[in-house]
Amino acid sequence: MSSVTGLHEAARSEQGDVEIYAEAPLPTERGLFRTVVFRDRRDGREHVALVLGDPAGHAVLTRVHSECLTSEVFGSLKCDCRAQLDRALDLIAARGRGVLLYLRQEGRGIGLGNKIRAYALQAAGADTYQANRALGFPDDLRSYGVAAAMLRLLGVRSVQLITNNPLKVQGLVEAGVPVRRRVALPSPTNPHNLQYLRAKAEQTGHLITTDDDLAASSAG
Numbered sequence: 001m002s003s004v005t006g007l008h009e010a011a012r013s014e015q016g017d018v019e020i021y022a023e024a025p026l027p028t029e030r031g032l033f034r035t036v037v038f039r040d041r042r043d044g045r046e047h048v049a050l051v052l053g054d055p056a057g058h059a060v061l062t063r064v065h066s067e068c069l070t071s072e073v074f075g076s077l078k079c080d081c082r083a084q085l086d087r088a089l090d091l092i093a094a095r096g097r098g099v100l101l102y103l104r105q106e107g108r109g110i111g112l113g114n115k116i117r118a119y120a121l122q123a124a125g126a127d128t129y130q131a132n133r134a135l136g137f138p139d140d141l142r143s144y145g146v147a148a149a150m151l152r153l154l155g156v157r158s159v160q161l162i163t164n165n166p167l168k169v170q171g172l173v174e175a176g177v178p179v180r181r182r183v184a185l186p187s188p189t190n191p192h193n194l195q196y197l198r199a200k201a202e203q204t205g206h207l208i209t210t211d212d213d214l215a216a217s218s219a220g
Helices: 003-017 081-095 112-123 128-134 145-154 166-174 194-204 211-219
Strands: 018-028 031-040 046-052 060-066 098-103 159-162 179-183
Touching: 003 018, 018 046, 018 145, 031 145, 046 081, 046 145, 060 081, 081 098, 098 145, 112 128, 128 194, 159 166, 166 179
Parallel strands: 060 098, 060 159, 159 179
Antiparallel strands: 018 031, 031 046, 046 098
16 A cells, blocks of 8 residues: 555545534634634644634645643744734635634643653753654654545535645645645744754754744845
């Protein structure tokens, strides 16, 4: 069995194990979204979609976002996750139609406790990937089969994917969701996240443009 065939079969299996558990309108500062909670029957984990407009059809503006408690709740400056979440929602709101999937895959899939253990190693000089490896984990444990299942249950047939990560594009395509185009998001920088952004660009090919890059380009 080829790896691609295996991924497609895994995605089909995950779709059968993912169900819509609850949904309700959710008023937000960006407008009225529909929040849809999905439950994975295998592990009981719940994932969320924020939906604006009718998501059924092709080329739907979509963000597949993994949970980052430290940034999104506590305001950590070590990454750009909160900015990516906020800016993706801004884009969807401006378009008037789109989907944001919020996946419970903290720390690229290693969990909160191990993420904090990785932070301790980063404080001693390791980058984000070196820290994961030192703890015995691969660079990225996230799966996009659940995301693909969620999109299919929402009626999404193809997406315009908001991401700077080409591996996320590949993962979604291999899970059976066509990606019509990639929509880039600039990232803010600060003294605490520069190494993190550099490591993502150099080690996993993230196509990162920073706010500083855009400002310099405009000034030039």
